[in-house]
Amino acid sequence: MKHRGIIFDMDGTLWDSAENVAKSWNKAIAEYGYKREPITKEDMYSVMGKTMDVLASIIFPNCACRDELIKVCYKEENDYLRTHGGQLYPQVEKTLQELSKTYDLYIVSNCQSGYIEAFFEYHGLGKYFKDIECYGNNDLEKSENIKLIVERNHIDEAVYVGDIQGDYDSSKKAGIKFIHAAYGFGTIDEDVAAIRQFADLPEVVGKVF
Numbered sequence: 001m002k003h004r005g006i007i008f009d010m011d012g013t014l015w016d017s018a019e020n021v022a023k024s025w026n027k028a029i030a031e032y033g034y035k036r037e038p039i040t041k042e043d044m045y046s047v048m049g050k051t052m053d054v055l056a057s058i059i060f061p062n063c064a065c066r067d068e069l070i071k072v073c074y075k076e077e078n079d080y081l082r083t084h085g086g087q088l089y090p091q092v093e094k095t096l097q098e099l100s101k102t103y104d105l106y107i108v109s110n111c112q113s114g115y116i117e118a119f120f121e122y123h124g125l126g127k128y129f130k131d132i133e134c135y136g137n138n139d140l141e142k143s144e145n146i147k148l149i150v151e152r153n154h155i156d157e158a159v160y161v162g163d164i165q166g167d168y169d170s171s172k173k174a175g176i177k178f179i180h181a182a183y184g185f186g187t188i189d190e191d192v193a194a195i196r197q198f199a200d201l202p203e204v205v206g207k208v209f
Contacts, residue, residue, distance in 0.1 A: 004209055005130075005155040006099060006201075007106045007146060007176070009162035010119065011048045012184030014107075014198075017086030017119075018044035024080035025059075028073045034063065048185050049164045051110045051135050074136075078114040085122035089183065091199040096128040098202055104130045104153065108145045108160070112136035142166070143173035150176065159208055161201065165189060177208050 008014055018041040025039045039059065047055045056070040063069060099105060105128050107116055113136035120126030131153055133145040140148070150158050160171035163184025171178040179201070180194040188194075193208050195201050 002156040003104070003154060004102075005104045005106055005150070005153065005158045006205060007108050007149055007158055007160045009049075009160070009164075009167050009181070010107060010109045010111065010116065012163035012186065013089075013161055013167075013181040014092055015086040015088045015119065015123075017081060018042075018048065020080060020084050020086055021077055023084075024077040025073045027080070028076035029069070031076075032069055032072050034060075034065070034069055036060075045185060049110060049166050051141070052112055074112040074114075078112070078118045081115070081118040082121045086119070088123060089198045091197070093123075093125060093128075095199050095201055096125060099205070100128045103205070104155070106130055106149050106153070107132045108134070108142060108149055110135045110142055142170035146170060146174035146176060150174070157209060159205065161195075168192060179204055179208060 022039045022041045060066045116132045159177040161179045163181040164186030180188045182194040
C-alpha cells in the first residue's frame, strides 16, 4: 500500500496571522527603538510566503541594524502567536481530523523556527501532523524542505497544498503534486486542482491521488 502524504503551507492555507504578526512586530520595533511607520496587516500580506531574508529586506530596506532587528521581531512574533494565535480558516480542525484518518499530514513553510510550534501551541493542532520543516531551521528553499519531508518520512506519493505561485513552483521543483488554496493570498498561472474552502480538501485530494 502506498504511503501518501499531504504537505501544507501555512499562511493563506491553514490560517491568516497577518494582523497579529503586525501587532507583534510593532511592539518589538517600538521596544527596540527603531523609527518607522507602523506595520500594517497589508504590509504583512505583501511579504507572506517569502523567505525570512527577503522579507527583512522589504520591511527594513534601509536599516543598518536589520539583522538584529529582524531577530527581535521574530522572537516577539513567536511569543505573541503562542498566546494570541491567528485566524484559522473555517473548518480547519474538522477537516484535518478527517484527512488524518487516511493520510499522513505535514507542514513545510518559509517561516522562522518556532512559528509552526506557536501555531500548534495556541490552536492545539499539532496532534494531526507527523512532521514539520521550515526555512528558519536550515536556510533551505521550500522545494528542498518539501524533498526533506518526503525522504525522511518515506512518502511514496505527496501533494502540497498552498496559496501562492511560489508554492506551486516549489512543489513542481520538488516533483510532487499541488492543490491551490484559492481562498488564500495568491493566484496560480497554471490550470491546477483547487479548493475554494478548506473543507473541500478531502474530496479534491481523493481526485488528485
